[in-house]
Amino acid sequence: LAKTTQPISMDSYEGQEVNITCSHNNIATNDYITWYQQFPSQGPRFIIQGYKTKVTNEVASLFIPADRKSSTLSLPRVSLSDTAVYYCLVGGSNDYKLSFGAGTTVTVRA
Amino acid sequence: NAGVTQTPKFQVLKTGQSMTLQCAQDMNHEYMSWYRQDPGMGLRLIHYSVGAGITDQGEVPNGYNVSRSTTEDFPLRLLSAAPSQTSVYFCASSYLGTGGFDEQFFGPGTRLTVL
Numbered sequence: 001l002a003k004t005t006q007p008i009s010m011d012s013y014e015g016q017e018v019n020i021t022c023s024h025n026n027i028a029t030n031d032y033i034t035w036y037q038q039f040p041s042q043g044p045r046f047i048i049q050g051y052k053t054k055v056t057n058e059v060a061s062l063f064i065p066a067d068r069k070s071s072t073l074s075l076p077r078v079s080l081s082d083t084a085v086y087y088c089l090v091g092g093s094n095d096y097k098l099s100f101g102a103g104t105t106v107t108v109r110a
Numbered sequence: 111n112a113g114v115t116q117t118p119k120f121q122v123l124k125t126g127q128s129m130t131l132q133c134a135q136d137m138n139h140e141y142m143s144w145y146r147q148d149p150g151m152g153l154r155l156i157h158y159s160v161g162a163g164i165t166d167q168g169e170v171p172n173g174y175n176v177s178r179s180t181t182e183d184f185p186l187r188l189l190s191a192a193p194s195q196t197s198v199y200f201c202a203s204s205y206l207g208t209g210g211f212d213e214q215f216f217g218p219g220t221r222l223t224v225l
Binding site: 032034036041042043044045046049087089091092093095096097098099100101102103 | 114141143145151152153154155158160166168169200202206207211213214215216217218219
């Protein structure tokens, strides 16, 4: 499994864009990049998944450069309710032992 | 759909006691897994299953057993509880995608305290 590195914490203010970068230097050809969000006392929730270039949904965007050795989760115009821990995972269809690292704690202030 | 359900929500055990954490899903997912999350840390995989009758160990399997007799249910058994097993336990399920690993759906968690 490709190991991931992401910042421990990030602070932001309401209305700003938050970008969280995840490094995964040894990503394999078949690996996808997936991001989850976790609020306190809840299980993680899927946000977005991508393989290359850019993926966008109603919640976030995921930017993946051509070499795929990193990826950036972009949260547009955050609100207080976006305060959570965000996890970056890398794996393919045969990677059953998915690992959630410590994640990035994003704190949004008024 | 109820999604992924877990029971109980809270449990207090004494050292040496055994118990079973229940997990069920109604989405016909092949993959099910158990994670534990200690305070301020990420989730660590305990055991997983890719279908009925098939289970395997994750990152931290010691002290836990699992079985998968049906697609829907994936119980986690603590054989002899220890204070180090005090944690929040999450069950998750997903389809086994043909490309990337499909979206995992998580249950609400079971908060376990071992005295």
